Amino acid sequence: MTGVRESIAAVVVLYHPGPEVLANIRSWADQVDTIFAVDNTEGDASSVASTIGALGKVVLVRNGENEGIARALNTGAERALAECYDFLLTMDQDSSAASDMVEKMLACLDGQDFARVGIISPFHMTKSSGNPSVVACQDVMTPMTSGCLLNLAAYREVGSFRDDLFIDFVDNEFCLRLRKQGFRVLRANDALLQHSVGDTHKYGPFIATNHSPLRRYYKTRNRFLVNRLYRRDFPGHCLFDRVRLAKEIVSIILFEGEKLAKLRMVWRGYRDYRRGKFGMYSGAGG
Secondary structure, eight states: OOSSOOOEEEEEEESSOOTHHHHHHHHHHTTSSEEEEEEOOSSSOOHHHHHHHTSTTEEEEEOSSOOOHHHHHHHHHHHHHHTTOSEEEEEETTEEEOTTHHHHHHHTTTTSOGGGEEEEEEEEEOTTOOOOOSSSEEEOSOOOSTTEEEEHHHHHHHOOOOTTSOSSSHHHHHHHHHHHTTOEEEEEEEEEEEEOOOSOEEETTEEEOOOOHHHHHHHHHHHHHHHHHHTTTSHHHHHHHHHHHHHHHHHHHHHOSSHHHHHHHHHHHHHHHHHTOOSSOOOOOO
């Protein structure tokens, strides 16, 4: 780290944003230099998206259709690179940040080999997260995308987010790719991000996330691909994810609604993984 402040852009992915998204963006807007708001909402932009686009330092990119999380992140990264930014803050629309979150994440770089740090994550405060570690900065495997500070030089070196995954496990795959190519993935435990994870409930060792059947499709399909790509490099991580999948299926059966629809989509996700069928889900297809 030098005494010169690094230039930071942000990308926030919008999808049918509600009025609360404005407050979420305002919670971190002053911590970055410019914001690329990529709207994946189908059809015309909502009034909320238009209001967001009118905020200072926001550049609104309207796709007119849902192109997935990965392509939206790539849009932000490529625009930030074109404008010579050093870092990209990747944000979900349903996350809000502490006023010093970015400052705390940048402090993680003190004493580090700056060029070999690919991503710095905040501590994600959710209903099931517990308390952060007393260690200010630590290596982690695959943090959630929201709130992460991406070193754009590392992005340029390892390549873009895989848009064929569309949504789910996009962050996992990218972090594992960074680590495989020698970059560190760090978490600043004193950098706090409030993140909404939906209707999540814990039942002993099981967590019912109540994701929709469609999300179950993407999670299943993409995790099998990611595990196949990285099982030799990170066998423990991939084995743990297989156990997690089994626990998720048990949670669906015991604790969640739409059981048959979700289990059917788990099967379709696995089937399409075996067929090499990726991208946006296009229907049952047999």
